[in-house]
Amino acid sequence: MIEFGYARAGSADEAVRLAAGQGAARYLGGGTNLVDLMREEIEAPGFLVDVTALPREICETPDGGLLIGAAVKNTALAEHRLVRERYPALSRAILSGASGQIRNMASVGGNLMQRTRCFYFYDDAARCNKRSPGAGCDAIDGFNRIHAVFGASPACVATHPSDMCVALAALDAVVHIEGAGGKRTVPFEKFHRLPGGRPQVETTLSPGELITAVELPPLTLAAQSTYRKVRDRASYAFALVSIAAALEVRDGKVHDLRLALGGVAHKPWRAWKAEEALRGAPAAEAGFLAAAEAELADAAPLRDNAFKVELARRLIVTTLSGLAQGDAA
Amino acid sequence: MHFIVNGLQHDLLLDTRMSLLDMLRERLALTGTKKGCNQGACGACTVLVEGERINACLALAVQYENRPITTIEGLGDAEELHALQRAFIAHDGFQCGYCTPGQICSAIGMAREAARGVPSAVTTDLVMEEVELSHDELRERMSGNLCRCGAHNGIVEAIQATFVREDAA
Numbered sequence: 139m140i141e142f143g144y145a146r147a148g149s150a151d152e153a154v155r156l157a158a159g160q161g162a163a164r165y166l167g168g169g170t171n172l173v174d175l176m177r178e179e180i181e182a183p184g185f186l187v188d189v190t191a192l193p194r195e196i197c198e199t200p201d202g203g204l205l206i207g208a209a210v211k212n213t214a215l216a217e218h219r220l221v222r223e224r225y226p227a228l229s230r231a232i233l234s235g236a237s238g239q240i241r242n243m244a245s246v247g248g249n250l251m252q253r254t255r256c257f258y259f260y261d262d263a264a265r266c267n268k269r270s271p272g273a274g275c276d277a278i279d280g281f282n283r284i285h286a287v288f289g290a291s292p293a294c295v296a297t298h299p300s301d302m303c304v305a306l307a308a309l310d311a312v313v314h315i316e317g318a319g320g321k322r323t324v325p326f327e328k329f330h331r332l333p334g335g336r337p338q339v340e341t342t343l344s345p346g347e348l349i350t351a352v353e354l355p356p357l358t359l360a361a362q363s364t365y366r367k368v369r370d371r372a373s374y375a376f377a378l379v380s381i382a383a384a385l386e387v388r389d390g391k392v393h394d395l396r397l398a399l400g401g402v403a404h405k406p407w408r409a410w411k412a413e414e415a416l417r418g419a420p421a422a423e424a425g426f427l428a429a430a431e432a433e434l435a436d437a438a439p440l441r442d443n444a445f446k447v448e449l450a451r452r453l454i455v456t457t458l459s460g461l462a463q464g465d466a467a
Numbered sequence: 468m469h470f471i472v473n474g475l476q477h478d479l480l481l482d483t484r485m486s487l488l489d490m491l492r493e494r495l496a497l498t499g500t501k502k503g504c505n506q507g508a509c510g511a512c513t514v515l516v517e518g519e520r521i522n523a524c525l526a527l528a529v530q531y532e533n534r535p536i537t538t539i540e541g542l543g544d545a546e547e548l549h550a551l552q553r554a555f556i557a558h559d560g561f562q563c564g565y566c567t568p569g570q571i572c573s574a575i576g577m578a579r580e581a582a583r584g585v586p587s588a589v590t591t592d593l594v595m596e597e598v599e600l601s602h603d604e605l606r607e608r609m610s611g612n613l614c615r616c617g618a619h620n621g622i623v624e625a626i627q628a629t630f631v632r633e634d635a636a
Contacts, residue, residue: 144483144529170525173486174506186483188530213519217585222593233588237611238577239513239522373588373610 139176143185150316150350153189157346158318160185165348167209167248170240175253178260180269189348190245196220202356205314208247208349212236212302215246225354227363227382231305234367237374247349250303250313250329253340254296254404255376256285267293268337283442284378287450288403294337295440297401298330299376304400305365307408308382310355317347326352330405337404359386359394362464366457367400368449377401379449385461387421395458397429399450402437409433412454421462423455430454468532472497473541487531488512488523491538499539499568503613510612513569513576514538520576522611539568542575551575554625562616570612570622577608578630600631 143160147153157163164183166172167190175181192209196218199205204225206215215221216232232241258264258277265274277285277295285295303326311326330341343349354360363384369375380400386393395416397409412433419425430451437447470477472495479494488505491497491514503511505524512523515537543549551571554560561567581598589607590598598604605623614622 139484142483144527166527166530168525169527169530170507170522173525173527177506186527190530213580213585217580217583219594222586226593229586229593230588233586233590237507237510237522238580238608239510239520239573239611240507240525242519242576243521243525373607 140179140182140184142176142183144188145185146188146191148191150189150192150348153187153192153348154316154318154346156187157185157348160187163187163346165189165247167245167251168211168240168243169248170236170244171248171252178262180253180260180262189247192350199353204354206246206352206354208245208314208351210246212241212244212246212249213238215302216241223361225305225309225357225360225363227308227360227365227384228302228305228354230365231301231380231382234365234380235301246302246352249300250349250352251341252298252300255299256296257281259296268296268333271336271338278440281442282440283445284376284401285440285443286403287437287439287443287446288399288407289332290404290438291333291335291337293335294333294404296333296337296404298340298403298405300406301365301367301377301380301400303330304380304398304406305363305382306352306354307406308384308396308398309357309360309363310396312353312355313349314351314353315343315347316350317344319344321350323353326406327408333404340404357384357396359384359396362386362461363396364457364461366453368453379446379453381450381453381457383454383457383461385421385458387462390421392416392419392421392425397433397454399433399453402446402450409454411436416458421458423459426455426458426462427451429458468529470528470532470536471534472536473538474535481528483527483529485528486524487514487526487528487536490528491523491536497538497540500572501565501568503566503569508613509566509569510573511566511569513573513612515572515576518576518579520573537572539572542571551625551629554629555622558625558628559618559621560625561614561618561621566612566614566616570609570614573609573612574622574626574630577605578626581608581630600627602627
């Protein structure tokens with residue numbers, strides 16, 4: 139680990155000011171990913187601005203949504219009564235990720251900023267465009283069973299590792315951001331980037347910008363939502379494929395739904411095509427399968443990961459069938 | 468930097484790069500907390516901060532100034548073992564013992580989480596009022612602590628005996 143300066147911020151304004159005064163500064167939350175990457179010298183910031191002392195509040199918004207402070211710990215968000223009741227997919231997604239210890243350390247903002255778990259990104263003997271832009275990618279022709287089947291580029295086939303973010307993508311979350319130029323909000327869908335030719339740039343944050351909160355809009359159908367995750371072992375492993383889904387059935391038809399997949403792309407993958415195919419259709423297995431096919435038609439698997447397409451198909455069908463039968467959460 | 472470990476106050480001059488784990492072991496000689504993988508995968512370094520379990524290896528010490536930290540040394544000693552330590556002995560919850568301090572700190576933090584109603588990935592009813600620490604719940608909640616000797620069944624029994632059954636060890 140290289141030497142770095144450290145300062146603790148008491149407010150978002152102070153954090154932004156502190157970071158602006160330093161060259162290669164990074165914001166530090168629970169550190170569960172950043173400290174590990176610094177130890178490997180994949181990340182080498184010269185200065186850390188600790189933002190864990192920022193407000194850790196979860197408040198109801200006037201319109202009936204929730205505003206979640208970026209410093210809120212993952213455990214605190216998953217256990218919050220209103221999250222469990224109104225957005226069960228989010229609780230389930232968080233609880234299916236990492237371990238009890240890590241969920242106690244990790245913050246909401248940090249969860250959004252997690253970097254990929256691609257083996258080649260971590261292995262400094264391998265070529266990686268994300269770690270060393272322009273170096274090449276050893277994953278494309280390497281062992282790529284954990285890699286992307288959607289939205290990859292010749293430069294990068296890595297996936298986003300978060301579970302929480304898959305639920306946030308499905309639930310129409312909004313990211314609140316503060317920087318030297320002021321405050322702004324970004325729809326969750328536009329927060330993370332596909333790799334394109336610049337896989338080292340993973341979000342649409344500008345340099346120095348800080349995530350201050352994540353907002354969940356009021357979403358009635360989210361009370362009928364869930365999260366399922368398929369992985370190599372039953373607990374404490376990253377997703378091979380996961381799904382966050384919310385479904386509202388009226389008179390046997392799909393009145394509305396939200397669907398996002400994890401483990402399949404460089405960002406949480408909102409399944410817009412499946413949603414479109416299913417809205418208004420009969421809430422039955424044939425329709426769920428057709429919706430899955432509509433989404434998966436775009437999949438472009440690599441040598442080792444074609445199984446993810448079949449897994450995603452089955453997950454979409456069984457998860458929606460379960461929600462249609464009323465086994466919410 | 469000022470630290471509070473097992474009720475004692477310490478003023479130390481530390482490099483910002485030092486992890487909480489290395490600070491405990493190398494500077495305070497509290498070697499009960501173990502270094503396993505040093506990357507958050509094994510749980511051997513688990514300690515309690517304000518009663519909550521964390522991985523000390525992924526924690527920069529500087530982030531934990533002025534916050535009460537409890538290590539295995541703060542839970543019990545050879546004269547007076549913690550109830551969970553006695554249960555680990557009674558139920559063969561270890562062979563080599565390397566993961567044990569982390570298992571015990573983790574289980575104590577886990578029991579507190581369950582007592583305040585934190586659900587887990589295997590909790591069927593997310594809005595339940597009370598967590599029932601079944602075998603499956605305990606295995607899920609303790610999945611951040613690995614035991615390479617394979618004493619997991621004894622570990623689950625020891626935790627159940629301490630925190631679940633009336634006839635606690």
